[in-house]
Amino acid sequence: MNLDFAPEDNAFRLEARAFIAQNYPKILRDKQDKGEALTKEDYLSWHRILAAKGWSTPSWPVELGGTGWTATQKYIWSEEQARADTITILPFGVSMLAPVLYTFGTDEQKAKFLPGIRDGLVWWCQGYSEPGAGSDLASLKTRAERVTGDDGKEYYIVNGQKTWTTLGQHADWGFFLVRTDQTAKPQSGISFLLIDMKSPGIEVRRITTLEGGHEVNDVFLDNVKVPVENRIFHENQGWTCAKALLAHERSGIAGVARSKRGLERLRQMASTEMSDQGATLLSDAFFKRKVTELEIDLTALEFTELRTLAGESSGKGPGPESSILKIKGTEIQQRLQDLALEAAGHYGAPFLGEAGHNSGVGPLHSLDTAGDYFNGRKTSIYGGSNEIQRNIIAKMVLGL
Numbered sequence: 001m002n003l004d005f006a007p008e009d010n011a012f013r014l015e016a017r018a019f020i021a022q023n024y025p026k027i028l029r030d031k032q033d034k035g036e037a038l039t040k041e042d043y044l045s046w047h048r049i050l051a052a053k054g055w056s057t058p059s060w061p062v063e064l065g066g067t068g069w070t071a072t073q074k075y076i077w078s079e080e081q082a083r084a085d086t087i088t089i090l091p092f093g094v095s096m097l098a099p100v101l102y103t104f105g106t107d108e109q110k111a112k113f114l115p116g117i118r119d120g121l122v123w124w125c126q127g128y129s130e131p132g133a134g135s136d137l138a139s140l141k142t143r144a145e146r147v148t149g150d151d152g153k154e155y156y157i158v159n160g161q162k163t164w165t166t167l168g169q170h171a172d173w174g175f176f177l178v179r180t181d182q183t184a185k186p187q188s189g190i191s192f193l194l195i196d197m198k199s200p201g202i203e204v205r206r207i208t209t210l211e212g213g214h215e216v217n218d219v220f221l222d223n224v225k226v227p228v229e230n231r232i233f234h235e236n237q238g239w240t241c242a243k244a245l246l247a248h249e250r251s252g253i254a255g256v257a258r259s260k261r262g263l264e265r266l267r268q269m270a271s272t273e274m275s276d277q278g279a280t281l282l283s284d285a286f287f288k289r290k291v292t293e294l295e296i297d298l299t300a301l302e303f304t305e306l307r308t309l310a311g312e313s314s315g316k317g318p319g320p321e322s323s324i325l326k327i328k329g330t331e332i333q334q335r336l337q338d339l340a341l342e343a344a345g346h347y348g349a350p351f352l353g354e355a356g357h358n359s360g361v362g363p364l365h366s367l368d369t370a371g372d373y374f375n376g377r378k379t380s381i382y383g384g385s386n387e388i389q390r391n392i393i394a395k396m397v398l399g400l
């Protein structure tokens with residue numbers, strides 16, 4: 001694979017870099033530097049700035065708001081965002097729901113929902129997992145019964161519980177998998193519904209994560225009334241949408257550009273002197289070997305991601321290879337967090353769980369290493385656990 005950048009790609013890189021430098025909100029930068037929690041408005045502010053520039057949805061079809069960038073330009077854009085340590089646009093609307101909408105939705109559904117996603121006006125959450133249905137997602141029990149309302153219109157009445165709903169406390173809308181046929185085979189009786197999170201009967205309850213943050217929730221649905229026109233694709237065929245969405249979710253988790261930036265930061269951390277003899281952790285052969293092994297694996301992953309991006313540019317959706325990206329990407333993220341905590345040494349220990357970050361003792365680079373480490377345990381679980389991804393690779397790629 002030729003990785004030389006053409007002059008127009010280098011020009012694009014400079015344009016992207018300058019745009020971020022001129023437009024990234026200072027208030028966000030300050031909060032990130034201090035490790036402060038971001039509000040809903042903080043998350044959406046960068047999204048809206050990108051939307052105004054026409055850059056919030058690079059992978060969408062051009063006629064719907066995509067940028068028409070080549071695979072190389074998309075790669076450069078993710079590199080430049082990671083380099084500048086911008087926050088990432090949340091994936092739930094832009095890269096998870098939107099491809100389902102523009103592939104399976106009606107023209108009315110596309111017109112109603114895509115602009116709000118593109119412009120960062122509507123916050124979406126994902127209602128897939130349930131207490132008894134995670135890896136075995138098709139065993140989900142949340143049920144939707146079809147009724148005719150007093151107004152003569154058709155509705156689904158939804159009852160059940162979803163769990164691990166990421167940032168559901170901020171969500172305006174959610175995309176949910178519900179069971180519409182109790183008698184069919186598990187995968188055949190599921191429908192894909194869009195639900196207004198302000199609907200009566202929805203309750204969102206906090207789950208506190210290991211590092212003390214509020215990132216995930218339980219969502220309870222008690223007789224929630226959902227218009228039938230909010231169903232995407234056919235009744236009982238929501239599994240088709242569900243699978244397409246999961247492939248997009250997985251390939252987005254790899255985070256190669258962010259890990260490259262993380263590796264740079266790790267090297268800087270490990271290059272500071274540990275003692276008055278001038279020794280650095282990076283001069284320790286054992287530690288250096290771990291960093292180098294990580295770099296080799298990250299480079300290999302980068303090439304795999306580039307191949308996937310090239311395939312997507314030629315119209316192929318992400319296939320089972322997204323499982324490879326997910327496994328390797330999240331393993332690398334966790335190894336980076338392990339090594340960062342090792343590099344922080346005892347400064348990684350002072351840790352205020354509720355605030356979600358460390359108390360400010362020790363060098364700046366050690367702040368958040370423990371929080372990141374604890375929070376990062378999730379990555380090998382969410383988006384379908386890595387064990388399940390291995391099963392998918394065995395079946396779909398290796399044909400076992």
Ligand SMILES: Cc1cc2nc3c(=O)[nH]c(=O)nc-3n(C[C@H](O)[C@H](O)[C@H](O)COP(=O)(O)OP(=O)(O)OC[C@H]3O[C@@H](n4cnc5c(N)ncnc54)[C@H](O)[C@@H]3O)c2cc1C
Pocket residue numbers: 125126127128129130131132133134135136163164165166167216378381382383384385386387388391
């Ligand atoms: C931080 C976080 C955020 C999340 N956000 C969302 C969200 O926004 N929306 C949403 O719908 N879901 C979300 N999830 C849920 C996530 O998709 C599930 O946690 C995941 O699919 C695993 O399901 P489970 O937790 O029920 O574990 P289980 O399915 O009970 O699995 C438990 C263990 O058994 C292993 N296992 C299970 N079956 C097999 C098998 N067949 N072969 C080998 N090993 C197996 C698993 O790998 C795992 O290690 C989130 C999860 C986390 C941790």
